[in-house]
Amino acid sequence: MKLETEKVRLQNACEKLFINLAPQSRIEQLLKDPLGEVREEPELERKLRVRLWDSYDIFKRTLMDVKASINEVTDRINAQKQKRSSMLRLGKALCRRSFLDNSLSSISEGVSTIEWLVNRNIELEPSRKGRFQGRFFRIIRTVAGGLHRAVHASLNCQCEHQVCLLLQQQTCDIIPTDEDGQVMENVNFRLALSYDESDSGRYWADIQAQPIARKYPSTLPSPGKEGKKSLRIAEALKNSSSTKSSHSPALTEAMNLRAVSIELERITHQPPGSLERVNLCGMMRQLRGQMGTNWSGLIAESAAKPLADYAVRSIPADSGFRQCNERNITSLNETLGQNRRYMIFSERDRLRLAVDLSSSILQLYGSPWMPTVTRSHAIYLVQSTDDPICRRFFFLKDFPYIDNSNQDFPDFNFPRNQTLFYLGVLLIELGLGKPFELLQTKQEKSKTYSRFLKDYLAARRLLHQVNNIVSPKYASAVERCLNDRNFHAAEVGLEDEKLSHDVHSGVVALLERELENTTICM
Incomplete structure (x- = not known):
């Protein structure tokens, strides 16, 4: 009875921990093996680190110890049930009971620690987020200024361009061990760029940009000739964008933008020299008349020691940012x-x-x-x-x-x-x-x-x-x-x-x- 009570306490504590971090439909599965499931989902693990702050490792070790003790006690109890009682085994039974009592006491203490960690960290979570909000704004302003300089450098021409930066709410969950560069790489911006040709009108392209923090000393990849090898076609996204969807427009938009974000995250973790440097003006000239083509590349500031380069990627035409010339x-x-x-x-x-x-x-x-x-x-x-x-x-x-x-x-x-x-x-x-x-x-x-x-x-x-x-x-x-x-x-x-x-x-x-x-x- 005591063991079952501790199991329920542990399950309730874990359930409380996962509320608002994972979808309701996933919580039951997570409760069966919290640590195992979390290892398979880095995004969820980061959310747990944000919530548990610097007590994440303590929580993890305590939970592992409690689970191991519960399994051991369960095995002992099952083994005891399979054996018949006798006077000759009375001494061993008393020893086993002493072991079980000590184990149950240890389990109860571990569950109490987990409950305390969960409750206190959930209580402190809002104030921690607020406390680091100012730092996040400082970082994102630096990134925004760098992006403007990178766009300026990439549009170093006499052509007429309009560059529109989408107003959007950026969020980032910061944990104590995060350096500015790690926070920086969780920021992304969406831009609408136009290229004006007086004889054939204005062409528009929509892109997403995400910083790749520099680590000095580093060597910059030498830019190739304008337009040479500048396209990296994302066939999966292209096929997806050309396929009719049965989802609602809002859901389809969210799914496609999520796909772009995932692809950008993959790009930002590639080796520095693996992305082609692109000239945005040359890219728009090259893509004129090729509606729906998806591409990715790199733009950089012209400053002596920029904090970041910027991975840029086209946004699929059916993601709500409609690729059209008439706007x-x-x-x-x-x-x-x-x-x-x-x-x-x-x-x-x-x-x-x-x-x-x-x-x-x-x-x-x-x-x-x-x-x-x-x-x-x-x-x-x-x-x-x-x-x-x-x-x-x-x-x-x-x-x-x-x-x-x-x-x-x-x-x-x-x-x-x-x-x-x-x-x-x-x-x-x-x-x-x-x-x-x-x-x-x-x-x-x-x-x-x-x-x-x-x-x-x-x-x-x-x-x-x-x-x-x-x-x-x-x-x-x-x-x-x-x-x-x-x-x-x-x-x-x-x-x-x-x-x-x-x-x-x-x-x-x-x-x-x-x-x-x-x-x-x-």
Whole structure:
């Protein structure tokens, strides 16, 4: 009876450990042999390491000892049942009972240790993630800046290109032993690139880019001639993209993007010299008229000691990033203004964009991708002409690149953190579904106040509407962007890890919970 009780305690502790780490359908299988199953799934093992933190090895050893003791005790009990009792065996039976008592006591102690480790680590997991969020933002900003330089170097031509960086929420589970390079290689970006030929129009290509951290000293692979051996056709993905799927569009998109991520992860762990250096401009010229061709390669910064090279790969045509030449570029301001009435921009899609946008501002702050002042005029919807649903928004850069980041409010002595204040304004626009200038009254526009004061007074008034129309939680996130004293301290900017963490927990986390609630209600 005692042994069965300890088995149940152990199973309950393991079940609690796997909740929200593995699909519900997998948990029963995992409970049969936790360590064996985890060894076969590196992704799940990493999730366990994140949850158990630096006690993962202690948990693993304790679980192995407990399982071994349970098996030994079970074997002893079964052997004892098969033998008949006799006075001659009484002494041996007493010895066995003493062994069983000691073993059960050891098992109970081990299970108690496992329960304590699971409970304490689950309790501390949220604060640990938050504590390392600032470090993650610092790393991803470095990666984003390096990617811009690598794209710039790869488009070192006089051709006209537009490069659009998708606004997306990057996540990374960091464990204590992770170095910056390991964290870096879990980051990926999605880009839409265009090449303009005046005689035959504009061609678009969608790619995914992932850094490969440099380890010095290293030798760079010498770039070959433009276009020579630059294509590496991924036949499996090509065949997959040409096959009609019976899945829903959303599921198909998720499956294909997952396939691209897996392939990119494989690419990033190849030896440094095994990927061909590609010229993005030459690649787009070469692929013009070859819709659906999949390729991969390497782009690199031109800096003396770059932190990373970047593995790039085309995104399959049926993954939601449709390979087409006819695309519309519409600013978020125009989209909210409903200049194109056939467009579908639902409340949930606007909330999803609020999460992606606020996350992207934290992740890209200070990089060339992001404008100094992020207004709805500087965010773009890029989609095919026959797609009415507004889902993917981008920051857009023109190449040849000209740094005009200081042209926003050049002579304006702004009394707030501009980035956070105008994030609050953007959240008001997304919450109420209209551009800010349409939400301002004639009186507010006509006053002779400074631009900031006009915007601030309008934002304060609209905050009440946001609270009533959207939700108090959403309004709280907006309020913090507009007025939080800690956010707007003169000596602190978003480059500060603590402020980045505070904005994430005080704004992004609130928006995430609001999105979750909206999803559940639907």
